[in-house]
Amino acid sequence: MSMVNQATSKRLLAVHGWSGVLLGLFLYVVIITGTVAVLSQEIGAWSIGGARTQAPFSQPLDAKIKQLAPTVDPKYREDVTIYPNASGTMLVFFHTHGVNAAGDPDDVGVRFLLEPGTLDVVARDEGFGAELPDDRDSALDYFISILHISLHAPNPVGLYLTGLAGFVMLFAVLSGIILHRHLIKDLFVAPRLSSRLLNKRDRHILAGSWSLPFGFLLAFTGTFFSFAGAIGLPIVAMVAFGGDQMKMTETLIGAPEKVSERPADMANLDSMVARSVARTGTQPTFISIAHWGTADAKAYLYHLPTGKAVEASTHVYDMVSGRYQGVKPDLGTRPSLGSSIYAWMGPLHFGHFAGLLSKLIWVSLGLAASYVTLTGLRLWVERRPDMVSGKLLGIAIPMVGYGVPIGLAGSALGFLLTYRTGGSVYGTAFGFVASCAFAVLLAGALVRRGDASAIFLAILGVAMAVLPMVRLATGGPGWPSLIDAGQAVVVMIDLMLLAGGAFALHQSRRGDSIGRQLRADQPAGTTVPAE
Amino acid sequence: MPARDTMLRWIMAGPLALVAAVVTMASMPLWLPVGAAGIDNLIFPILLFPALWAVFFLYALIEARPVRGTAIITAIILTNSALIYSRF
Amino acid sequence: MSPVFLFLAATAASLLAVVYLLYTDAKRARVFRLDRRMALPRSARAGWALTFAPGVALLALGELSAFLVWCGAITVLAWLVAARTPIRD
Structure with a gap:
């Protein structure tokens, strides 16, 4: 047969x-x-020998970030990403988007390394993401991951x-x-x-x-995962956006078209983290704040899947009022089939959902x-x-x-x-x-x-x-x-x-x-x- | 003509299958429904690219008549290319 | 019930069914000339139904996470069980 x-x-x-x-x-x-x-x-x-903090995001980050923000070039406050490395050191990257020396779209800005426990600045580096010094604490896990992703x-x-x-x-x-x-x-x-x-x-x-x-x-x-960025994105961007990959990425991730430049005070990030931890039962693994210091600033708190779910979730907070604005789909601004299927790709490949x-x-x-x-x-x-x-x-x-x-x-x-x-x-x-x-x-x-x-x-x-x-x-x-x-x-x-x-x-x-x-x-x- | 068939099959499974997959992916954003969030037509081609390539590659190996196979894959490439061209 | 408990229960149940299928498999018995005097009643259909039932139950309960780990675990465990060459009895 x-x-x-x-x-x-x-x-x-x-x-x-x-x-x-x-x-x-x-x-x-x-x-x-x-x-x-x-x-x-x-x-x-x-x-x-083990991370030095169990709950890196539950440290008093808010005060520290408000203290660091005025020290960087205002254009770098367009985006702030915050995440811990293997030892629990917090990496805070104030950045905007540009094209690096290799001609690839890349983030450019100032990156701070904050010591776990004290949140003292142990390093301050400026430049494109690809050019920033490698993180010594995560050298081994980073080396192994990149070996798998692109064989270095x-x-x-x-x-x-x-x-x-x-x-x-x-x-x-x-x-x-x-x-x-x-x-x-x-x-x-x-x-x-x-x-x-x-x-x-x-x-x-x-x-x-x-x-x-x-x-x-x-x-x-x-x-x-290999071809999406290397082949898929550039080609689809060429047909649908005349070759503008940045525009396509913005459409895919669902970035708002226009943002106000009106300055505004930022609400307390620590309180958002505490509420997000209470809501999901887990620490976030990654936080991104868009348009820091403006009236349209938003914080995106990324949590790995919990309970019955297989997909990770991104929780959105208004950085001016501090109010919770719900879960944002991975792609686009509202739930869709494409976004749901895309959300399964990571868990299915990495197996980190439970x-x-x-x-x-x-x-x-x-x-x-x-x-x-x-x-x-x-x-x-x-x-x-x-x-x-x-x-x-x-x-x-x-x-x-x-x-x-x-x-x-x-x-x-x-x-x-x-x-x-x-x-x-x-x-x-x-x-x-x-x-x-x-x-x-x-x-x-x-x-x-x-x-x-x-x-x-x-x-x-x-x-x-x-x-x-x-x-x-x-x-x-x-x-x-x-x-x-x-x-x-x-x-x-x-x-x-x-x-x-x-x-x-x-x-x-x-x-x-x-x-x-x-x-x-x-x-x-x-x-x-x-x- | 076994020699010609073998060569056609190599061309079909190699360059033609890859080009067909790339061109099909490139034309898909133009005719796929955009979906609830307006991104389905962008993400589905990228998601399906490995599958498209695998389907064309397997087809090149399974098709009993290489001449017909080459004609079909070439037609798919031309149709999709024309579709993309018509938008610019 | 916690997803971990559901996963363990589902995997154990499926693994039992797999062992039953393995024990009553006609080709395996023939290839290795296994003589099962006190053989179990043989029904591959029932065996497969029992193997998949816990997965269906997890899906019905909406336990997607437990379902996915069950899928992964059962394919690896079933392989490990089936890969042991039986000693002739």
């Missing part, structure tokens, strides 16, 4: 295989970094690349559905042990079948998708035991498959070792590059060995298990004080690293199940059944 005829099916399988081989390892890099990036906020808190390649090339990865995944899922004729029937057939090839095929297909729904969702939403619970499940979905990608590549190699392409890929799979996680562990190590000296932005990047280079050299050294997975796994296991100890050794707080400070999330990441490390070490000793089985009950030379 095939959906397509045999010739088409053969063609689809060929493209499924070739696109996988050419772009599969690249796709894997995007998936595995995305899987880790789901926990970027938690990793940020872990890297600096310049824009828009990086976004094109990750968008392409998303498209390959989308195609792999769709062609997988068409190709696997017995999808439903085989949903409960565990990987068979009768031959290495059949075992690899079963593993790939079983994991792929169960991963289909979320593989599709993650690929679709991911491709959207706190840690949904994040951990999204991590497991990401791991499952990584597993599908790697087993698919291994299957391709297994089918070509004597070909150069098969041999090369056989070396590349463990190198990239375990090399990228080793690189991520290296970036964390680099961060921890340089954070106290203030060089964490550089240290994180150096740690990643050095560990990846190490993985490449190791693969070169082990080239004669054939499959070097066990050695790579052992190194990954050690690297993960060592991280919590390095965190302690570099002056990070211990578990009891973290729990006392309400920063159990740091302990959770420690435990995940230890458990992951132990699992990797265990797997590296164990070898793969088919190898064990073959050693146990068959001498040599097993039959390889046809597909």
Whole structure:
């Protein structure tokens, strides 16, 4: 009961295989970094030994911002964004909109960093958003997120690349559905042990079948996020607004056409935050104030989803009267189908809609998708035991498959070792590059060995298990004080690293199940059944 | 002619599918309903772009007759281009 | 009831149904030559209905957030359960 005829099916399988081989390892890099990036906020808190405040927005921000506003150029008061970094340091960015040196639309203004607790100004920087100094506290989580979003390649090339990865995944899922004729029937057939090839095929297909729904969702939403800004927005703006991207963005976000310049006193922001916290039961994650100091000033308080909802919500307050003006749709000025669907894209991709619970499940979905990608590549190699392409890929799979996680562990190590000296932005990047280079050299050294997975796994296991100890050794707080400070999330990441490390070490000793089985009950030379 | 068919299929699945997806996205704001907030015609093309590309790409692989497939995708590209051109 | 509790209950119920489907799956039994003397009554349709029922219930209650985490959790758990190669009995 095939959906397509045999010739088409053969063609689809060929493209499924070739696109996988050419772009599969690249796709894997995007998936595995995305899987880790789901926990970027938690990793940020872990890297600096826990945030120094639990409720950053419940500090007396109002007085501080009213004190800072007159110190900046009036044109920068058009927009104020306020958000905390991993340590709880508040970033307050007074800005307007312009075009930066690279020719891209960008925010330009003055950014203050306010110390958690005292709200003292620890840094004041002026310039375009893209040119402001990187935030040292968030260096690790920022590095991992950008690695997933654009592979640290310049824009828009990086976004094109990750968008392409998303498209390959989308195609792999769709062609997988068409190709696997017995999808439903085989949903409960565990990987068979009768031959290495059949075992690899079963593993790939079983994991792929169960991963289909979320593989599709993650690929679709991911491709959207890559291409929306890099391709979609400029092209649609060209047709609908004669190329004016700024105008299109304003229409999309629903900015008012005309605003009064009449000066006005600003109401108390702290009271708006308190009311918003009471209304939603959560801290805002982001506040934006438009047209500070004028009669049309509004504050937008962004809250992550709570309760039954999946979408985040933006609560609007009038900055002159302080009155609540309701929830603003993500796009446009009134609720619409387009805005509702758009509002689902973020939660579906990031999995942050139900706190840690949904994040951990999204991590497991990401791991499952990584597993599908790697087993698919291994299957391709297994089918070509004597070909150069098969041999090369056989070396590349463990190198990239375990090399990228080793690189991520290296970036964390680099961060921890340089954070106290203030060089964490550089240290994180150096740690990643050095560990990846190490993985490449190791693969070169082990080239004669054939499959070097066990050695790579052992190194990954050690690297993960060592991280919590390095965190302690570099002056990070211990578990009891973290729990006392309400920063159990740091302990959770420690435990995940230890458990992951132990699992990797265990797997590296164990070898793969088919190898064990073959050693146990068959001498040599097993039959390889046809597909 | 298998050689010609293979080449057509490469062209169809590669450049033509991508161009068709981009041009369809570009013309959609002109004919999609604007919706309650006046933004549906702007956001839906951007949302659907990955799906459009995937559909054209899959079609290029599945179509049994590459000549017909190439003609259909080219016609879609031309129709959408004409639509965009007529607005300027 | 909290979304977390609803999620846990729904996932547990669906996972039980998945285990039933796994245990009574004809192809799995044939491939691994599993001899189930005291086999359960076999009905794939009922098994699938039971698997999806908690999800439908969550949707009916408007618990979108719990529904989405249920979807994610059940696909991963079902895969992990199904991927264990059975030992011949």
